[in-house]
Amino acid sequence: xxxxxxxxxxxxxxxxxxxxxxxxxxxxxxxxxxxxxxxxxxxxxxxxxxxxxxxxxxxxxxxxxxxxxxxxxxxxxxxxxxxxxxxxxxxxxxxxxxxxxxxxxxxxxxxxxxxxxxxxxxxxxxxxxxxxxxxxxxxxxxxxxxxxxxxxxxxxxxxxxxxxxxxxxxxxxxxxxxxxxxxxxxxxxxxxxxxxxxxxxxxxxxxxxxxxxxxxxxxxxxxxxxxxxxxxxxxxxxxxxxxxxxxxxxxxxxxxxxxxxxxxxxxxxxxxxxxxxxxxxxxx
Amino acid sequence: xxxxxxxxxxxxxxxxxxxxxxxxxxxxxxxxxxxxxxxxxxxxxxxxxxxxxxxxxxxxxxxxxxxxxxxxxxxxxxxxxxxxxxxxxxxxxxxxxxxxxxxxxxxxxxxxxxxxxxxxxxxxxxxxxxxxxxxxxxxxxxxxxxxxxxxxxxxxxxxxxxxxxxxxxxxxxxxxxxxxxxxxxxxxx
Numbered sequence: 001x002x003x004x005x006x007x008x009x010x011x012x013x014x015x016x017x018x019x020x021x022x023x024x025x026x027x028x029x030x031x032x033x034x035x036x037x038x039x040x041x042x043x044x045x046x047x048x049x050x051x052x053x054x055x056x057x058x059x060x061x062x063x064x065x066x067x068x069x070x071x072x073x074x075x076x077x078x079x080x081x082x083x084x085x086x087x088x089x090x091x092x093x094x095x096x097x098x099x100x101x102x103x104x105x106x107x108x109x110x111x112x113x114x115x116x117x118x119x120x121x122x123x124x125x126x127x128x129x130x131x132x133x134x135x136x137x138x139x140x141x142x143x144x145x146x147x148x149x150x151x152x153x154x155x156x157x158x159x160x161x162x163x164x165x166x167x168x169x170x171x172x173x174x175x176x177x178x179x180x181x182x183x184x185x186x187x188x189x190x191x192x193x194x195x196x197x198x199x200x201x202x203x204x205x206x207x208x209x210x211x212x213x214x215x216x217x218x219x220x221x222x223x224x225x226x227x228x229x230x231x232x233x234x235x236x237x238x239x240x241x242x243x244x245x246x247x248x249x250x251x252x253x254x255x256x257x258x259x260x261x262x263x264x265x266x267x268x269x270x271x272x273x274x275x276x277x278x279x280x281x282x283x284x
Numbered sequence: 285x286x287x288x289x290x291x292x293x294x295x296x297x298x299x300x301x302x303x304x305x306x307x308x309x310x311x312x313x314x315x316x317x318x319x320x321x322x323x324x325x326x327x328x329x330x331x332x333x334x335x336x337x338x339x340x341x342x343x344x345x346x347x348x349x350x351x352x353x354x355x356x357x358x359x360x361x362x363x364x365x366x367x368x369x370x371x372x373x374x375x376x377x378x379x380x381x382x383x384x385x386x387x388x389x390x391x392x393x394x395x396x397x398x399x400x401x402x403x404x405x406x407x408x409x410x411x412x413x414x415x416x417x418x419x420x421x422x423x424x425x426x427x428x429x430x431x432x433x434x435x436x437x438x439x440x441x442x443x444x445x446x447x448x449x450x451x452x453x454x455x456x457x458x459x460x461x462x463x464x465x466x467x468x469x470x471x472x473x
Contacts, residue, residue, distance in 0.1 A: 011378075015348040022352065044361070047361070124318065
């Protein structure tokens, strides 16, 4: 049996079959939330406690290291005081963290009230596994009312939308991912376009007509037409406008309003955003 | 029999070992970049190193299936296309398997070179799959970052290979493929 063609080539044949299965999953366009992606939800849930625990552990190590750095250079003339200072520093760090978290949550609460929509706060516990895509992992999931397609915001502006949910965690596609896009308009000129992520970071505003008088520093806000994000939320500011070159549209670069690497708490809008009439928006 | 490594007990141990290693790798890959924002290029692809280890040292249909599952698990924590990482890690596994089947010994240098090739193939493939025809230009733009990531991942590879070899010895699994041992024995005779 071991000398047969099938046995000798079993690895290549199994591998090829698995490649076909993977290609089938890719070409059928299975998206998070579909039946075929249910194991993904289980995996997301399986790793959620590990991620939360690791996040807490790393945060403690981070605090400890920061305290240590603060203490380097202090003379060791009084060991007891030194330990006491370290303890108090540690306590101060924890209080500072609590105060920061409290401030973030208060800000998010204010944002929720300003939006007038139902929303829940969620903690960020991880980021994308490969780094090539830009996603975040939240420490709350289905049990907290989170669902795929919901908008995720921070006090600074739009963060992204939920693409996969397990009972205890959720994955957010950031607006600067190269597969993300949202309908937005320049608040000053009312020129509409599609804000999309770039593979090498940053945002571009596509399909803006050449007649639009967009300029650097203009705020870009959501139009509400995509049915995901409520209208009027800050996406970013125009950082560059290319008027040269061929084509029907301007090349507009947008600087995101949110620093995605510093996000700790976010707000997930659980209510569907109110419908917006396209005629209320600016012209493209 | 789906694996030529060992009997059912060995197969179970192999599955458990790589399952645990994959979960640890994924936990590190998702949590560390969040707390230490180093950017795409400086995040080592630990799961890919495990897949290369499988391809170089475990020559059975089970190993191919495990590589696929490891890729699918990565899909749960990355990107928007389910099946993309499953496809690409299976491809990298087959590359490592082909390299191992043509060489007499698969030492750490071979592993490191395979990891570099694997990262470049996987990341280029990911950009092409997710961006379509526009991806060719993007691969060119991202190449320096991909190369840096490949080098960073390769720098971690010897430690991961050594850790996996140690864990395999600890769990009574062979550290090298049976086929490799047979070939060395053949030469020595």
